[in-house]
Amino acid sequence: MIYKRTVNYYETDRMSFVHHSNYIRYFEEARVWILEQFGLPYADIEKRGILIPVLGVNVKYMRYLTFGDNIDIDTWITKFSGVKMSVGYEVSKNGETAAKGESSHCFLEAGTFRPVNLKTEHPDIYEAFSLMAEKTKK
Amino acid sequence: MIYKRTVNYYETDRMSFVHHSNYIRYFEEARVWILEQFGLPYADIEKRGILIPVLGVNVKYMRYLTFGDNIDIDTWITKFSGVKMSVGYEVSKNGETAAKGESSHCFLEAGTFRPVNLKTEHPDIYEAFSLMAEKTKK
Amino acid sequence: MIYKRTVNYYETDRMSFVHHSNYIRYFEEARVWILEQFGLPYADIEKRGILIPVLGVNVKYMRYLTFGDNIDIDTWITKFSGVKMSVGYEVSKNGETAAKGESSHCFLEAGTFRPVNLKTEHPDIYEAFSLMAEKTKK
Amino acid sequence: MIYKRTVNYYETDRMSFVHHSNYIRYFEEARVWILEQFGLPYADIEKRGILIPVLGVNVKYMRYLTFGDNIDIDTWITKFSGVKMSVGYEVSKNGETAAKGESSHCFLEAGTFRPVNLKTEHPDIYEAFSLMAEKTKK
Numbered sequence: 001m002i003y004k005r006t007v008n009y010y011e012t013d014r015m016s017f018v019h020h021s022n023y024i025r026y027f028e029e030a031r032v033w034i035l036e037q038f039g040l041p042y043a044d045i046e047k048r049g050i051l052i053p054v055l056g057v058n059v060k061y062m063r064y065l066t067f068g069d070n071i072d073i074d075t076w077i078t079k080f081s082g083v084k085m086s087v088g089y090e091v092s093k094n095g096e097t098a099a100k101g102e103s104s105h106c107f108l109e110a111g112t113f114r115p116v117n118l119k120t121e122h123p124d125i126y127e128a129f130s131l132m133a134e135k136t137k138k
Numbered sequence: 139m140i141y142k143r144t145v146n147y148y149e150t151d152r153m154s155f156v157h158h159s160n161y162i163r164y165f166e167e168a169r170v171w172i173l174e175q176f177g178l179p180y181a182d183i184e185k186r187g188i189l190i191p192v193l194g195v196n197v198k199y200m201r202y203l204t205f206g207d208n209i210d211i212d213t214w215i216t217k218f219s220g221v222k223m224s225v226g227y228e229v230s231k232n233g234e235t236a237a238k239g240e241s242s243h244c245f246l247e248a249g250t251f252r253p254v255n256l257k258t259e260h261p262d263i264y265e266a267f268s269l270m271a272e273k274t275k276k
Numbered sequence: 277m278i279y280k281r282t283v284n285y286y287e288t289d290r291m292s293f294v295h296h297s298n299y300i301r302y303f304e305e306a307r308v309w310i311l312e313q314f315g316l317p318y319a320d321i322e323k324r325g326i327l328i329p330v331l332g333v334n335v336k337y338m339r340y341l342t343f344g345d346n347i348d349i350d351t352w353i354t355k356f357s358g359v360k361m362s363v364g365y366e367v368s369k370n371g372e373t374a375a376k377g378e379s380s381h382c383f384l385e386a387g388t389f390r391p392v393n394l395k396t397e398h399p400d401i402y403e404a405f406s407l408m409a410e411k412t413k414k
Numbered sequence: 415m416i417y418k419r420t421v422n423y424y425e426t427d428r429m430s431f432v433h434h435s436n437y438i439r440y441f442e443e444a445r446v447w448i449l450e451q452f453g454l455p456y457a458d459i460e461k462r463g464i465l466i467p468v469l470g471v472n473v474k475y476m477r478y479l480t481f482g483d484n485i486d487i488d489t490w491i492t493k494f495s496g497v498k499m500s501v502g503y504e505v506s507k508n509g510e511t512a513a514k515g516e517s518s519h520c521f522l523e524a525g526t527f528r529p530v531n532l533k534t535e536h537p538d539i540y541e542a543f544s545l546m547a548e549k550t551k552k
Binding site for chain 2: 009010012013014015016017019021066067
């Protein structure tokens with residue numbers, strides 16, 4: 001599914017282009033957005049006492065982006081087990097790929113930071129994530 | 139007292155200079171630093187259950203700053219009552235003023251967000267802030 | 277005119293709310309957006325060789341904002357002379373004011389940083405800004 | 415070589431910890447710093463008309479960092495050919511690894527964005543990078 005976004009001025013650096021760290025923020029926006037599309041607003045997940053921290057992230061930069069660019073961020077679940085999840089991203093502008101990346105995550109209980117198994121502990125959320133994984137599969 | 143800092147690349151924007159929003163972050167760094175100089179690390183203040191949110195901020199931009207610039211942020215308490223506090227900032231580079239600003243704050247109890255009167259509720263912190271206000275007076 | 281925006285996760289800090297520096301970035305987004313509504317995309321203005329740096333900014337924080345909040349940023353021109361401009365902002369959530377602010381700007385020639393008088397040097401842009409000032413007047 | 419840094423308040427998010435995107439910025443700071451230690455200030459490299467954009471980056475997050483933490487960023491050259499370079503990073507706190515990462519880069523001519531071969535075009539810079547690669551080897 002494609003999250004759409006326009007590049008802000010404050011996201012550029014003096015090389016004239018979007019600073020490379022901001023792609024990680026765009027990925028987060030896209031991830032939050034796709035959760036919402038599948039009825040899983042992240043704010044609600046947090047209210048259920050679940051955190052989804054980032055275990056790892058990688059980005060490959062291929063074309064520059066700059067202020068005012070309208071970008072598409074294709075976003076999909078690459079892996080989901082109920083204990084861990086990975087998300088893939090492809091950023092493009094005018095149909096040309098500008099960057100690709102992936103983030104990996106686990107599920108933790110807020111407060112204790114204990115790992116959570118969604119399948120056994122939150123089966124409704126598990127089902128929603130499974131559906132999202134299936135529907136966004138490439 | 140003067141907090142010293144070097145401008146990072148990611149703090150510039152495509153106009154080539156430090157993005158104006160980052161001065162607000164520099165002010166925060168300087169404020170945290172000056173608290174520490176007076177034996178009041180902000181992390182410790184938070185552990186005592188006190189938050190110091192920002193009620194207002196203003197900045198006047200006078201000269202550009204860019205990547206690699208070594209800047210001085212002169213920082214002082216402009217007002218302190220035990221209930222509210224204001225902090226003044228003057229950013230300079232090579233002795234020339236680049237920006238001036240002020241932030242105003244109150245003291246709140248973490249969790250309840252109830253206003254806190256340091257004088258009656260945390261007299262030791264009140265004393266430390268009073269000393270800082272006196273010593274940094276212009 | 278009202279610019280709409282949702283608060284991102286990465287814009288919050290550990291006090292749980294939007295970091296105060298980010299309002300300055302929201303103001304910039306709203307300013308860029310309102311220029312576009314009046315046929316003045318900032319990227320085009322830059323292509324004409326005109327920069328609109330920030331001379332000053334102030335914000336008064338009144339209510340907290342946090343992740344997922346849908347915010348309205350009412351944005352209007354408070355002053356415009358062809359040489360300088362000020363912009364007013366009122367951020368609200370569910371109809372309640374969360375912050376108010378103003379930014380002031382001048383117009384410079386890219387490269388030389390010479391002040392530009394839009395009225396005499398770029399009359400078409402002057403007209404567009406004048407119209408925007410009139411239409412957004414409070 | 416170890417770049418030292420304290421975590422700023424504005425770098426945390428409402429999960430209470432440093433937002434994962436900021437590690438990418440810490441890496442940039444460490445990279446700029448290590449260049450400076452070897453007599454290659456990045457601002458000077460830019461003045462010579464050379465840009466060092468980021469082609470890719472990855473981070474593995476292992477322990478949380480938060481406001482006030484004093485962190486060490488061990489930084490070293492993992493590859494250098496005169497045409498491309500990779501840099502490794504290990505972030506630790508109190509001797510415990512908090513994150514590991516790597517960034518890859520090429521060298522471009524400012525303005526044209528033509529790839530630059532340091533060995534033939536800027537032999538003095540090539541020598542300095544080679545020395546840095548050798549001295550920081552793990």
